[in-house]
Amino acid sequence: MDGSVIAILGLGALLVLLIIRMPVGPAMMLVGTVGIWVIRSRAALPKLAGEIFNEASNYSLTIIPLFVLMGNFATVSGMSRDLYSAANSWFGHLRGGLASATIVGCAGFSALSGSSLAAALTMGRVSLPEMQRFNYHDSLSTGAIAAGGTLGILIPPSAGFVIYAILTEESIGRLFMAGLLPGVLLTAAFILAISIVVRRNPALAPSTQEIEPMPARLRSLRRAGWIIGIILLTIGGIYAGVFSAIEAAGIGSALAMIVTAIRRKCTISNLRRVFTSTLSSTGTVFLILFGAFVFKSFIGFTGLAYDLSLWVEAQGFGGLQVVIAFLALFIILGMFMDGFAILVLTVPIIQPIIQPLGIDMIWFGVLMVISLEMGLISPPVGLNVFVVKGIAPGVSLNTIFRGIWPFWFCMLAVLAVIVVFPEIALMLPNTMFN
């Protein structure tokens, strides 16, 4: 049987396994192992064992547990709450200011934790009661939390970028830097969207808190100094080349641990919570990666990517056309599938197609992560929406989805801007280490 036919049958089988809700990692592992067995039976088991071991011992992946640990310590130490309080005291008096403060808080927390769900969950718990107290409409408050949370996989450190870097063999540090300016741009776009929405319909944010005097604002900023310091040290250190992304993760997590101890929050129950949660989130990533690399080997054996790249070349498609087509595909897939699943399923097939077309893989990584972010808040299965629903059980899913649209269109606009101006993503990685 032709390799490409086996690959297409494998992809079909994978889709069926995913539909019956088999976990993503084992599903890819199963299809990959059976596929390799069909093509070269003696290679199947050694490849299965080898790929699992290779990923478990991949030094670059050290970054995942360390950054997750840092985010978890930031939560139990109260640093994430400090960040929201500071944003609140500076922006809270503006119309729709509490929603804007939520976005800023999410952006800040995203710079400590690479997870969108963690950002939405942590900031949502702090900010939702505040917005409800000031009678913010549920659609605006929950929409802002869900959308703000998506910044988690764009602003470094980002688990999405780490997985993308491992799959494409790009530099994690360069990808982190590439996500920074688009993350800031998206944060600004979200705040702009809130201001436009509230201006058009003031009932969404009927009241505002009183303006805080400058000393109080400065005090709140000082309280958030720890978290801001850790963020500046880790991101600044990577940019300046003082340490690698992995070392930044280690330093950040150790500092977060020290702050937790200083604040006397290192209780047994907190430590148990932090480490169990860290292992749990790390397990999610590792199992998917184990499956992804077995599957990637299978796709390599079939030669599908090579056949597809020849087909694309024969059609005479330009690089930009292919990129736009893939972004549209990611946005559609994001409506039904988890972002990590899309990443590990598509990158091994897409990379050999777009790289010969001269596409910068760092730039494409940023575009891909933004489109995956859109999936996090797209109906019917936007994961962040369900996280917010968990915090606000009284708010209907329809209301949350209604509040999300302004932010979704913001993401689309930012995606278009970065397609047109790739320098927004590439400027920092190209100027790293001077």
Added chain:
Amino acid sequence: MSDLNSANSGSLRFLTRLLEISTWAFALTGGLAVFLLAMVTIVAVAWRYLLNDPIYGIEDLSVALLIVVAAASVAVGASTGSHVSVEIGNRFIGPRIRAVLNVVMRILTVGIIALASYALIEKSCGHERACITSNLNIVHRPFYYLLSAAMAVYAASEVLKLVTGKPPGTQKDPLEIVE
């Protein structure tokens, strides 16, 4: 019949207890390994900058700790239901068919994870000479066995869910979509 039932519930209790103990052991080891991983990284950076002398083989140590973390995280993830599944069109399937598909899904999951556990023992270190780390000569084989044990814990927890008939969506899993 009642003897059979009590024997079944006895072995179920035994399996549950065994899983709890294994997961607890993995959680403890994994938590310690994460902590040590952070410390090793800090020491490596400090040594390089303060003493201007990189520590020989420190990366080997980090990799060894990472394997322990990876193994532990897979085992702990199985107990907390962190291994994500995807929602594509499940809502269009009726509850009866869904229950059958759930059994099929669990059997396939157990099958491939058990196979991975077997492969990690049987096919570990195909090339003996490549079976040590590059600097400190740490032997790989025990780490293959550790990963195999973690996979076995995952497979056993899926068997337990299969036997007890626990449907997906009932775990405390922030990543799993509960309809």
